[in-house]
Amino acid sequence: MRKIILYSNPRKHYESAGMRGFQIGEQLKEYYKCDVDKNMDNIKNSIVIFLKDNYGVNKQLLEKSKKQGNINIMDIIDLVYINPDNENDYHDLDLIDNGWNDFIDYYIVNNSHMVDYYTKKYKKFCYPIPHQYDPRLENVALSRPKNKKLEFLFSGFVGHTNKNCLYINELKRDYKIKFCDKFDDLISKPEFYNCDCHISIRKEGSWEYIIKPAMKLANAAALGANIITSYDMSVRDLIPKDYPYLLLEDDYESVKKMFDYVIKTYNTEIWFKGLKIMSDVRKILSVKRIVKKRYRDLLKKVGKE
Numbered sequence: 168m169r170k171i172i173l174y175s176n177p178r179k180h181y182e183s184a185g186m187r188g189f190q191i192g193e194q195l196k197e198y199y200k201c202d203v204d205k206n207m208d209n210i211k212n213s214i215v216i217f218l219k220d221n222y223g224v225n226k227q228l229l230e231k232s233k234k235q236g237n238i239n240i241m242d243i244i245d246l247v248y249i250n251p252d253n254e255n256d257y258h259d260l261d262l263i264d265n266g267w268n269d270f271i272d273y274y275i276v277n278n279s280h281m282v283d284y285y286t287k288k289y290k291k292f293c294y295p296i297p298h299q300y301d302p303r304l305e306n307v308a309l310s311r312p313k314n315k316k317l318e319f320l321f322s323g324f325v326g327h328t329n330k331n332c333l334y335i336n337e338l339k340r341d342y343k344i345k346f347c348d349k350f351d352d353l354i355s356k357p358e359f360y361n362c363d364c365h366i367s368i369r370k371e372g373s374w375e376y377i378i379k380p381a382m383k384l385a386n387a388a389a390l391g392a393n394i395i396t397s398y399d400m401s402v403r404d405l406i407p408k409d410y411p412y413l414l415l416e417d418d419y420e421s422v423k424k425m426f427d428y429v430i431k432t433y434n435t436e437i438w439f440k441g442l443k444i445m446s447d448v449r450k451i452l453s454v455k456r457i458v459k460k461r462y463r464d465l466l467k468k469v470g471k472e
Contacts, residue, residue: 169238170213171201171466174224186301186454187242188218194458199466212236214469216275218244229270238469241267242275243285244298244380262289273469277380280400284377292468296461297405298380299454301350304389307360311391317433319344319395319426320362322353322386331375333368334419342426353386364429365394367402370417381405381452388448393441395425405448411441 173195175188195201204210207228215237217224224241232239243262262268274293276285282293319342325332338344344366347359354360367383369376381401387394395412396402406413411432414425432438450456 169470171195171199172210172213172215172237173201173203174205174207174210174215174217175203186299187244190299190302190454191458191462194454195462198458198463207231207235210235210237214238214240214466217241224267226266226270229267233270238273239271240273240275240465240469241271242296244275244277273465275465277378278400278404280377280403294461294465294468295404296457296465297401297452298382298385299452299457300382300385300389300449301354302454303354304360304386307354308389308391310357311361315361315363317364317430318362319364319366319429320347320359320392321345321366321383322347322350322359323383324348330370330373331379332366333370333417334422337419338366338422338426341423360390363392363433364412365390365392367394367396367399368414368417368422369397369399371397371399376400384448385452388445388452391442391445391449393429393438393445395422395429405451406444410444411437 173188173192175192189203192201192203196203210232212235215232217229217239218241229239262271268289268291271289271291274285274289274291275296276282276293277297278295282295285291285293319338321332321335321338321344323331325335325348335344335346339346345359345362347353347356352359365383365387369379376397376399379399379401384394384396384402384405393412395414396406397414397417398408412425412429414421429438
């Protein structure tokens with residue numbers, strides 16, 4: 168029976184790479200005999216889970232892993248090439264062109280759309296595992312007051328030229344939305360974690376709309392909040408189309424109408440319907456649920472269990 172190895176640094180760190188690495192690794196240890204290692208010389212005849220290129224992954228490393236009898240699984244979250252000389256030049260990192268695909272057996276992707284896209288592109292088995300929320304948010308959520316004044320929040324990285332949240336400056340002006348770009352602030356400052364409605368607005372058809380994970384949705388759900396969100400590929404597997412604050416258009420007039428609708432329906436039956444849906448999302452996106460359900464299914468496919 169093959170051993171499971173997460174190719175990662177065995178230390179705590181909480182950016183996206185750390186969450187898909189360290190936090191997943193800790194849960195894999197609980198449910199399976201999993202080690203976290205970053206010395207390929209020690210890893211043979213195992214199932215090795217790589218996380219994109221965040222830990223020095225390259226073609227030579229993947230080839231060495233295959234030569235040592237390993238099955239390589241790669242989580243390609245946020246798989247993108249960014250031109251260091253032009254922040255507007257970013258696109259899919261092509262794993263055929265750089266030779267990685269020859270040495271990867273399975274892919275982990277963010278959503279069902281990416282399953283279709285990358286299965287056709289790379290001709291390998293792809294399995295969707297959405298991004299979990301940081302479990303530290305569960306403790307923060309317990310201290311949130313009820314029936315407070317409605318406040319809007321954008322948390323996270325706005326993206327290159329604000330493409331990860333359209334109209335961020337206009338929304339600060341027109342709706343006084345709060346902006347939090349540091350996760351440590353989100354879990355430590357009440358003016359951020361007490362906000363009742365998060366936002367995630369992406370342009371239809373953009374790289375962010377298609378490829379980015381549902382971190383904004385996950386954080387809002389973990390904190391017991393609603394969210395105004397585009398119906399992008401990251402959320403389609405997670406929330407129904409009758410979620411009341413779902414944006415189907417990305418022009419600013421449509422966005423303003425949705426903000427006004429949230430204000431109008433705050434603490435009404437419609438608001439609480441949204442919170443019930445978000446409560447279901449919270450259950451789905453806990454790290455324990457993701458490892459126990461999603462990784463179990465994937466590892467069954469690989470032949471481990």
